[in-house]
Amino acid sequence: xxxxxxxxxxxxxxxxxxxxxxxxxxxxxxxxxxxxxxxxxxxxxxxxxxxxxxxxxxxxxxxxxxxxxxxxxxxxxxxxxxxxxxxxxxxxxxxxxxxxxxxxxxxxxxxxxxxxxxxxxxxxxxx
Amino acid sequence: xxxxxxxxxxxxxxxxxxxxxxxxxxxxxxxxxxxxxxxxxxxxxxxxxxxxxxxxxxxxxxxxxxxxxxxxxxxxxxxxxxxxxxxxxxxxxxxxxxxxxxxxxxxx
Numbered sequence: 001x002x003x004x005x006x007x008x009x010x011x012x013x014x015x016x017x018x019x020x021x022x023x024x025x026x027x028x029x030x031x032x033x034x035x036x037x038x039x040x041x042x043x044x045x046x047x048x049x050x051x052x053x054x055x056x057x058x059x060x061x062x063x064x065x066x067x068x069x070x071x072x073x074x075x076x077x078x079x080x081x082x083x084x085x086x087x088x089x090x091x092x093x094x095x096x097x098x099x100x101x102x103x104x105x106x107x108x109x110x111x112x113x114x115x116x117x118x119x120x121x122x123x124x125x126x127x
Numbered sequence: 128x129x130x131x132x133x134x135x136x137x138x139x140x141x142x143x144x145x146x147x148x149x150x151x152x153x154x155x156x157x158x159x160x161x162x163x164x165x166x167x168x169x170x171x172x173x174x175x176x177x178x179x180x181x182x183x184x185x186x187x188x189x190x191x192x193x194x195x196x197x198x199x200x201x202x203x204x205x206x207x208x209x210x211x212x213x214x215x216x217x218x219x220x221x222x223x224x225x226x227x228x229x230x231x232x233x234x235x
Contacts, residue, residue: 047216059222113161113176
């Protein structure tokens with residue numbers, strides 16, 4: 001069974017840092033791009049960051065650029081999000097998501113859509 | 128940044144009715160658009176990708192159309208489990224991906 005399990009969320013003060021992790025299982029992790037998507041309480045979805053299968057292509061939403069860093073460890077089947085200089089507006093449920101096509105597929109043309117999602121980990125930024 | 132606008136914000140319909148949801152992009156995204164469904168307390172589920180391709184396991188009552196800047200998600204006959212929030216998402220200008228604000232389909 002394809003599974004994504006996020007961890008590392010919690011309550012943190014403004015200006016501090018937090019590192020989220022996502023453990024993947026049930027698929028060949030290093031074949032796929034991965035993403036972080038967040039959802040503030042009662043709000044819509046916001047794409048945060050994405051990373052290609054080999055870390056060669058990375059993207060960030062403007063709202064987190066320069067503060068957040070996405071990374072992956074294919075040997076450990078894990079995805080990470082280092083969040084620095086946290087703000088109240090970063091408070092959200094953070095989802096890890098798998099990209100739909102493996103890089104070897106004829107359908108692949110870069111990180112695109114998210115076909116498997118974890119249950120999320122909650123980040124609360126407050127003093 | 129490509130901005131996605133969804134309309135209407137809320138759609139009130141009865142089971143068995145046809146639902147038509149719209150997503151408009153601020154500039155062309157070609158066919159690089161997806162639709163997701165999200166129910167309360169659940170993670171989103173991919174329904175449609177590349178504007179018109181159903182994701183694995185998605186019922187045939189869900190269909191997508193459009194290209195360029197105007198896209199439509201159609202649910203041909205609403206089932207009770209289809210009442211949810213629907214989001215569109217573009218990947219045209221990677222490394223930046225954006226979601227629309229969502230359309231809530233609720234029971235009339």
